[in-house]
Amino acid sequence: MKLESVKRYAKKELNGWWIISLIGAAVILLPILYVFLEIFQEPNENWYQIREYLLGNYVINTIILVFFTGILTIFLGVTLAWLTSAYDFPFRKFFRWGLILPLAIPPYIAAYTYRTMLSYTGIVQSTLRNQWDVQINPELLSFSSLRGAIFVFTIFLFPYVYIIARAFLESQSSSYIENARLLGRKPTAVFFKIVLPLARPAIIGGAGLVIFEVLSDYGVTSYFGIHTITTAIFQTWFGMYDVDTAMRLAAWLMFIIIGVFILERLLRQRKRYHLSNKSKPLVPIKLKGVPAAAAFMFCTIVLSLGFIIPLFQLIAWAGLTFDKVWDISFFTLLTQTVSIAAISTAIIIIVATIIANVCRSKWAFPYILSKVITSGYSIPGAIIAIGVLAVFIQLDETLAPLYSYMGLGDAPLLLSMSIVMLIVGYVIRFMATGYNAVEVGFEKIGTKYTEASRLLGHGITKTFFRVELPLIKGALFSGFILTFVEICKELPLVLLLRPFNFETLATKTFQYAKDEMIHEAAIPSLMIIAISTMSVVVFHLIDKRVKK
Amino acid sequence: MKILEIKGLTFSFTKSKEPVINDFSFSMNKGEIVGILGQSGSGKSTLLRLIAGLEIPNKGAIHIAEAPVVTEKLFVQPEDRSVGMVFQDYVLFPHMTVKDNLLFGLVRTSRNERKSRLKEMLELVQMEEFELRYPHELSGGQQQRIALARALAPQPKVLLMDEPFSNLDSDLKDSIRLELRSILKKTGITCILVTHDRNDVEAICDRSISMSRIGDGNVSSIEKRIRIK
Numbered sequence: 115m116k117l118e119s120v121k122r123y124a125k126k127e128l129n130g131w132w133i134i135s136l137i138g139a140a141v142i143l144l145p146i147l148y149v150f151l152e153i154f155q156e157p158n159e160n161w162y163q164i165r166e167y168l169l170g171n172y173v174i175n176t177i178i179l180v181f182f183t184g185i186l187t188i189f190l191g192v193t194l195a196w197l198t199s200a201y202d203f204p205f206r207k208f209f210r211w212g213l214i215l216p217l218a219i220p221p222y223i224a225a226y227t228y229r230t231m232l233s234y235t236g237i238v239q240s241t242l243r244n245q246w247d248v249q250i251n252p253e254l255l256s257f258s259s260l261r262g263a264i265f266v267f268t269i270f271l272f273p274y275v276y277i278i279a280r281a282f283l284e285s286q287s288s289s290y291i292e293n294a295r296l297l298g299r300k301p302t303a304v305f306f307k308i309v310l311p312l313a314r315p316a317i318i319g320g321a322g323l324v325i326f327e328v329l330s331d332y333g334v335t336s337y338f339g340i341h342t343i344t345t346a347i348f349q350t351w352f353g354m355y356d357v358d359t360a361m362r363l364a365a366w367l368m369f370i371i372i373g374v375f376i377l378e379r380l381l382r383q384r385k386r387y388h389l390s391n392k393s394k395p396l397v398p399i400k401l402k403g404v405p406a407a408a409a410f411m412f413c414t415i416v417l418s419l420g421f422i423i424p425l426f427q428l429i430a431w432a433g434l435t436f437d438k439v440w441d442i443s444f445f446t447l448l449t450q451t452v453s454i455a456a457i458s459t460a461i462i463i464i465v466a467t468i469i470a471n472v473c474r475s476k477w478a479f480p481y482i483l484s485k486v487i488t489s490g491y492s493i494p495g496a497i498i499a500i501g502v503l504a505v506f507i508q509l510d511e512t513l514a515p516l517y518s519y520m521g522l523g524d525a526p527l528l529l530s531m532s533i534v535m536l537i538v539g540y541v542i543r544f545m546a547t548g549y550n551a552v553e554v555g556f557e558k559i560g561t562k563y564t565e566a567s568r569l570l571g572h573g574i575t576k577t578f579f580r581v582e583l584p585l586i587k588g589a590l591f592s593g594f595i596l597t598f599v600e601i602c603k604e605l606p607l608v609l610l611l612r613p614f615n616f617e618t619l620a621t622k623t624f625q626y627a628k629d630e631m632i633h634e635a636a637i638p639s640l641m642i643i644a645i646s647t648m649s650v651v652v653f654h655l656i657d658k659r660v661k662k
Numbered sequence: 663m664k665i666l667e668i669k670g671l672t673f674s675f676t677k678s679k680e681p682v683i684n685d686f687s688f689s690m691n692k693g694e695i696v697g698i699l700g701q702s703g704s705g706k707s708t709l710l711r712l713i714a715g716l717e718i719p720n721k722g723a724i725h726i727a728e729a730p731v732v733t734e735k736l737f738v739q740p741e742d743r744s745v746g747m748v749f750q751d752y753v754l755f756p757h758m759t760v761k762d763n764l765l766f767g768l769v770r771t772s773r774n775e776r777k778s779r780l781k782e783m784l785e786l787v788q789m790e791e792f793e794l795r796y797p798h799e800l801s802g803g804q805q806q807r808i809a810l811a812r813a814l815a816p817q818p819k820v821l822l823m824d825e826p827f828s829n830l831d832s833d834l835k836d837s838i839r840l841e842l843r844s845i846l847k848k849t850g851i852t853c854i855l856v857t858h859d860r861n862d863v864e865a866i867c868d869r870s871i872s873m874s875r876i877g878d879g880n881v882s883s884i885e886k887r888i889r890i891k
Binding site: 121122562563565566567568569570571572573580581584585 | 714715716718732734735736737739740741743745746747749751753755756757766767769770812813816
């Protein structure tokens with residue numbers, strides 16, 4: 115392409131929106147690059163020690179967790195998705211969205227709730243002992259183990275697979291399933307020969323989300339005393355104050371993430387999955403008698419384990435500690451959580467809207483830009499936190515002469531001790547949640563309204579405020595709610611990046627649990643669950659609107 | 663005076679190497695109504711998008727009212743070209759009333775003038791009593807008239823119409839065609855109308871151009887027919 119043509123293209127496409135987008139992408143990319151670059155630095159003594167004695171164990175534990183949770187969530191998620199989309203049984207409509215509810219309970223809350231319930235003094239053992247005089251071998255109910263962590267991750271993360279697989283089965287598969295039935299195949303054969311292979315991309319997509327969550331986790335594994343690469347990052351930072359080694363561990367974890375990504379792509383490609391263009395909803399078969407009762411029981415058990423039992427247990431504990439916890443300091447905690455989440459979410463939605471608008475142009479570059487800015491979601495909070503921390507420490511060092519000139523003392527840690535660092539961390543980590551929602555909004559309205567407005571004499575910015583914004587405000591609202599909820603639940607990032615003495619609902623809950631003040635943890639936990647339920651409701655409403 | 667002049671226009675989509683439009687030249691005089699006929703994929707809608715500034719050509723130049731809007735070095739943004747467009751599906755802003763849709767394009771008009779222009783446009787398309795309706799409260803034919811009025815309100819130098827009848831019932835088409843020609847002639851606007859229906863061209867246009875593919879290549883050929891009405 116001639117230079118003149120490039121200039122002309124630039125004149126058409128480049129504007130203030132682009133410049134803001136590029137700055138946004140740079141801010142998001144910088145901490146991640148920082149972590150990567152650590153690989154090329156000379157490691158210190160701590161690193162050799164960790165590599166020699168500990169890293170093997172960390173990696174094995176991480177792989178065990180990822181592998182078993184992956185397999186079990188696929189089993190549970192796909193089975194439930196198939197059951198609720200292909201069959202009709204009592205309360206099916208309720209279970210259809212009710213089975214998303216386990217996502218409202220963050221795994222770290224579930225972990226301490228179940229561990230306490232199953233402990234010697236917990237409701238399970240004490241009821242068995244006092245009511246029926248049954249003594250159980252404590253080993254059998256020991257929950258602080260890899261087994262317990264896999265149970266928690268499976269029961270509380272399977273909805274990721276369930277949601278994506280169900281959406282696929284309900285919308286895409288009907289003609290194939292009907293054909294298989296007409297060709298005389300029995301339901302089990304239809305499931306294994308048609309449904310599973312067809313739903314493979316959806317299942318892998320959902321399982322990918324579960325795996326990223328497991329790799330990011332700090333709450334469950336550290337509470338159970340399981341050493342993974344993520345917990346090791348925390349130990350090297352808080353225990354040894356060694357940012358370089360923490361960054362090196364983060365870089366290794368990043369390689370595992372990239373490996374999972376490549377594996378996911380490889381597993382998805384080669385086959386075409388959407389041959390049928392006309393999709394009509396799958397008509398469920400009515401179950402009667404024993405099969406109907408079995409389907410109902412299965413869904414009830416999963417929902418009870420994943421939502422009802424822990425919720426009721428938390429409510430009971432909350433009753434015991436209400437007077438002690440529900441005071442002015444709790445109100446401060448709530449205000450802090452809500453305000454930090456609201457500020458971060460507002461920044462995310464504004465930046466996401468600007469970038470998503472720019473990315474509607476037909477260049478190849480915007481596609482790359484959109485991938486870059488949404489990469490934070492698959493990167494564990496701990497990696498982002500370490501990257502942000504390193505960048506902010508560097509920034510403080512660079513700005514030291516300016517601080518000194520302003521009379522703030524010699525080389526103070528101004529930015530890296532401030533709340534700004536946490537906000538930047540949140541923005542990077544949850545940009546994808548906001549961006550995807552905004553992108554859906556833009557996709558829905560297409561480019562026609564924009565073109566019409568520009569031909570009527572309005573520039574890009576005026577077109578955005580007068581035409582596009584009113585049309586995508588619903589998408590922006592759902593993006594806001596979903597991102598806000600994710601931030602309120604988030605734990606590893608806030609633990610690493612919060613300023614001294616800054617508490618949120620999540621950190622307080624975790625602190626209470628760590629200090630074995632389980633009953634006190636119930637009220638902040640319930641508050642987080644209540645906020646999280648909002649996102650389930652929003653999701654349900656969107657789903658309903660799409661169906662309409 | 664030549665209102666629209668296109669010289670050696672070539673365009674291909676990023677992914678395909680074959681040009682959709684190849685070395686296309688064409689000009690129009692003030693007040694002319696030209697129909698562009700062609701099958702789907704022949705590049706007729708793309709031609710409108712190039713004139714409007716919604717796509718960038720690989721080669722060639724476009725002049726509107728003797729001023730260049732696109733050349734090898736220059737690109738004028740769509741909002742600065744003084745081109746009006748009636749889209750295939752009308753694209754009336756759903757969150758605005760008929761009145762607001764019409765006023766939307768009157769950015770460079772004074773407040774007092776806007777009111778009179780609004781009235782004038784609604785009278786022109788005989789939709790005075792629909793001022794406060796929302797687009798979804800109008801029929802297909804009514805929506806089309808409002809889309810036409812909206813495009814004409816800012817007094818563009820060229821009006822582009824992309825398959826304006828494709829969403830209408832066939833019995834409605836005949837009456838609307840005649841009405842459209844009378845509206846266009848009344849305003850004296852220069853207009854390009856893209857359609858795949860020869861009847862549209864015969865009822866409305868002064869002359870027509872057929873765009874078609876030659877052989878397997880995406881080379882477009884021009885076939886002019888003068889039709890004095």
